[in-house]
Amino acid sequence: MITPRVERFAIVISIVLILIVLDMVRRKRLRERYSLIWLFAVVAMTMLVVWEKLLLSITSLIGATDPSSTLFLFGILFALVILLHLSNKISDFSTQLRILAKEMAMLNAQLSEVRGAYPTLEEGERSRHLGLGPAGGGGTEEGRK
């Protein structure tokens, strides 16, 4: 059962989470769109805790015996939705990254074609400009070996 103590605990956690999310938006660490998903989830969870009737009716609706499993269910569901969303974003990003990498390589080749000489910059010099350390694959070189 949801005791007053659990209720107070849940409200404190919700407030802290909301503050963190809002602060991240303020510092531009989180885009507004994502913050909405998080805020919605926090508010929904708080409502479930505070509004006991709602929690009990959902519990009986899904056939759970303990109201706390309903809370866990929603928590996990929310985490899954966010994860799926992030996977989707990563897929988009990797496609975009791939296209950008290819375009960059093409431009580089065209640039040296235009300048009529290759390489335009020494490998080491180019890496230094980019702040990647020694020549070639840069920072990832060690990790790949």
Added chain:
Amino acid sequence: MTRDTRILVVIPAYNEVANVGRVVEEVKREAPSVDVLVVDDGSFDATADAARKAGAIVVKLPFNLGMFEAVRTGFVYADRKGYDIAIQVDADGQHVPREIEALVAPVVEEGFDIVVGSRYLESRGYRTPFFRKCGIRLFAWLTSVVLGQKITDTTCGFRSYGKRAIRMFARYDSAEFRDSVGLVILGRAGLKIKEIPVTVRERIGGRSTISTIKAFIYPFDFVLSLMAVLARKRLTVPGGEA
């Protein structure tokens, strides 16, 4: 081969400093009228320099994108520079540049869009490890069923592509274009595929890039990609200039 057919040989290379120079030189020797493009797939050895020294045009990817994406980068190049035919040749020296002419002829003379080299169409003494052979048989069978055309070797990287195929690869950015699934996409778009027998040599130096984990995942990846492609609409050949 007519004189005004512009041909680009695309050689994807990842840490192939030991072989790439020799391959480029051999291609230039056997087919003097073609341009040679080496796509350095984010190597951390001197592959790009070796290729350049041997007289190839070099496009260097900033990081490793995988064999197929390297080939596709070459197709983007071919598409934008207006080449009529792109030929894919492995950088490890397994393919015989003398056979380029045979690979090009069906595109120029018979109007095929893709000519795929096959190690198994004729027995030429190439031996494949047992498990890999099973896999290749399975992929080839599935591809044949889907395409309604007999394909014996789906993983060979010695191929030539006509203008329409180049455009498909260059302008649709889909990860499913790899290997045989790429053949399925092109076949479904109405492009004509032909297989011809080729000889495959042992590697000159270095090691094959196929790891055990990849070999295990590959069949699942293949079937999943195939299903994804079949679930989507057929692509059409994009027109116009790049």
